[in-house]
Amino acid sequence: MKKVIVVGAGIAGMSFASRLCGHGITCEIYESRRNASENADRASGILSKKGLERSGIKYKSSIENNLIGGIVHAGGNELRLRKNRTVAYIIDRKKLARGMYTELNAGKCAKFKFRKRLSRAELLELGRDENNIIIGADGAVSGVASAFGFPKIKEYILTYKAVYSKIKIKNAHYVHLFFNSGAAPGFFGWAAPYSKSRMEIGIGIDSRKKTNSRQAFRKFSETPIIKAMLKGSKLESEHASIIPISVRKQTAAGNVLLVGDAAGQVKATTGGGIIFGSLCAKIAADVVYENIRNNVSLWEYERRWRKACLKDLKMHGMIHKFYSGLTDRQFGFLLRAANAIEIDSLLSKYGDMDSWLRTIKNIALRKEQ
Ligand SMILES: Cc1cc2nc3c(=O)[nH]c(=O)nc-3n(C[C@H](O)[C@H](O)[C@H](O)COP(=O)(O)OP(=O)(O)OC[C@H]3O[C@@H](n4cnc5c(N)ncnc54)[C@H](O)[C@@H]3O)c2cc1C
Numbered sequence: 001m002k003k004v005i006v007v008g009a010g011i012a013g014m015s016f017a018s019r020l021c022g023h024g025i026t027c028e029i030y031e032s033r034r035n036a037s038e039n040a041d042r043a044s045g046i047l048s049k050k051g052l053e054r055s056g057i058k059y060k061s062s063i064e065n066n067l068i069g070g071i072v073h074a075g076g077n078e079l080r081l082r083k084n085r086t087v088a089y090i091i092d093r094k095k096l097a098r099g100m101y102t103e104l105n106a107g108k109c110a111k112f113k114f115r116k117r118l119s120r121a122e123l124l125e126l127g128r129d130e131n132n133i134i135i136g137a138d139g140a141v142s143g144v145a146s147a148f149g150f151p152k153i154k155e156y157i158l159t160y161k162a163v164y165s166k167i168k169i170k171n172a173h174y175v176h177l178f179f180n181s182g183a184a185p186g187f188f189g190w191a192a193p194y195s196k197s198r199m200e201i202g203i204g205i206d207s208r209k210k211t212n213s214r215q216a217f218r219k220f221s222e223t224p225i226i227k228a229m230l231k232g233s234k235l236e237s238e239h240a241s242i243i244p245i246s247v248r249k250q251t252a253a254g255n256v257l258l259v260g261d262a263a264g265q266v267k268a269t270t271g272g273g274i275i276f277g278s279l280c281a282k283i284a285a286d287v288v289y290e291n292i293r294n295n296v297s298l299w300e301y302e303r304r305w306r307k308a309c310l311k312d313l314k315m316h317g318m319i320h321k322f323y324s325g326l327t328d329r330q331f332g333f334l335l336r337a338a339n340a341i342e343i344d345s346l347l348s349k350y351g352d353m354d355s356w357l358r359t360i361k362n363i364a365l366r367k368e369q
Contacts, residue, residue, distance in 0.1 A: 075332020
């Protein structure tokens with residue numbers, strides 16, 4: 001009888017386990033942290049409503065705030081995108097992780113083993129047994145990928161984010177994005193309101209720029225607009241982390257599959273990995289089920305997730321490459337031009353936060369979102 005071993009109880013690992021449980025198959029989940037929610041707030045949770053609904057993640061009890069629009073700042077100009085209804089949510093990542101764990105644990109088909117970091121030797125030992133199927137859901141710096149010799153992820157974003165309270169936020173339903181090549185080279189800074197008095201400020205920088213993310217964050221915090229936002233605020237928490245923004249060339253080999261950040265299934269434009277990671281984790285669970293029941297090859301995972309998501313992920317990659325090559329002046333000019341030709345209203349009407357391809361299709365078909 002085959003045994004399914006999941007390495008990592010993040011969103012991808014738990015999405016995989018949940019789908020597999022739905023097929024009536026049990027798995028073991030190894031996790032180095034003490035529980036599923038520890039450190040889950042190292043990352044943010046800005047997610048499109050549509051994407052969340054498409055992913056099937058049960059998110060409603062983790063909603064921290066709702067967003068109706070965003071303001072993009074660059075080179076002294078801004079572009080406002082807005083709807084008169086909720087388009088995205090800020091999700092409490094700890095609550096989301098806790099909720100997923102509680103549901104899985106109650107179902108009794110996933111056996112969690114916390115405080116257990118699988119070493120390279122242990123992973124290789126598990127992989128040698130052909131009756132084991134190993135799911136590498138172990139995040140951006142995947143030990144599973146390195147132990148089993150998968151090709152490397154080429155591009156990473158280093159992040160630093162902090163949460164502040166006691167802020168007076170005028171409009172708590174807009175997220176701000178700041179393209180500032182001095183403070184956030186190769187990516188951007190953001191300000192995301194949790195409520196009228198709590199806000200998250202963060203930056204991402206291209207790892208190849210050899211900049212320290214904490215220092216870059218301090219620099220970003222000193223920019224006039226952020227300084228004004230943070231006046232009189234109280235720092236609650238701060239975290240550094242990492243996001244992969246390029247897809248691994250291979251994500252299936254023998255009895256090992258990679259899912260989520262470990263596979264690089266992340267939108268390179270924004271660093272959002274929850275929607276695509278969980279969609280691909282479900283595809284992996286379907287293939288594992290078919291492999292156990294009908295001997296379908298595990299390679300099928302590679303084919304299916306690439307067919308479902310690769311075009312979109314590539315488009316995000318191309319757009320990231322384009323904007324990260326712009327100077328602040330060029331970006332500012334682009335925003336001015338976008339305002340002049342009313343791109344803002346086109347994107348507000350037809351934009352899809354997760355899929356540029358769907359955005360283009362919506363514009364062509366005049367299909368409002
Ligand atoms: C600052 C920041 C902001 C972000 N904002 C957003 C956002 O707004 N929207 C969005 O969609 N995405 C966002 N992301 C990305 C998103 O958080 C990730 O894509 C997602 O969490 C990846 O989930 P995962 O399960 O693949 O990996 P992870 O969440 O990294 O989980 C991997 C797990 O594996 C465990 N592990 C690793 N190695 C081992 C081992 N050898 N043995 C046992 N356990 C192991 C780790 O402890 C970890 O818990 C953000 C990321 C960051 C850093």
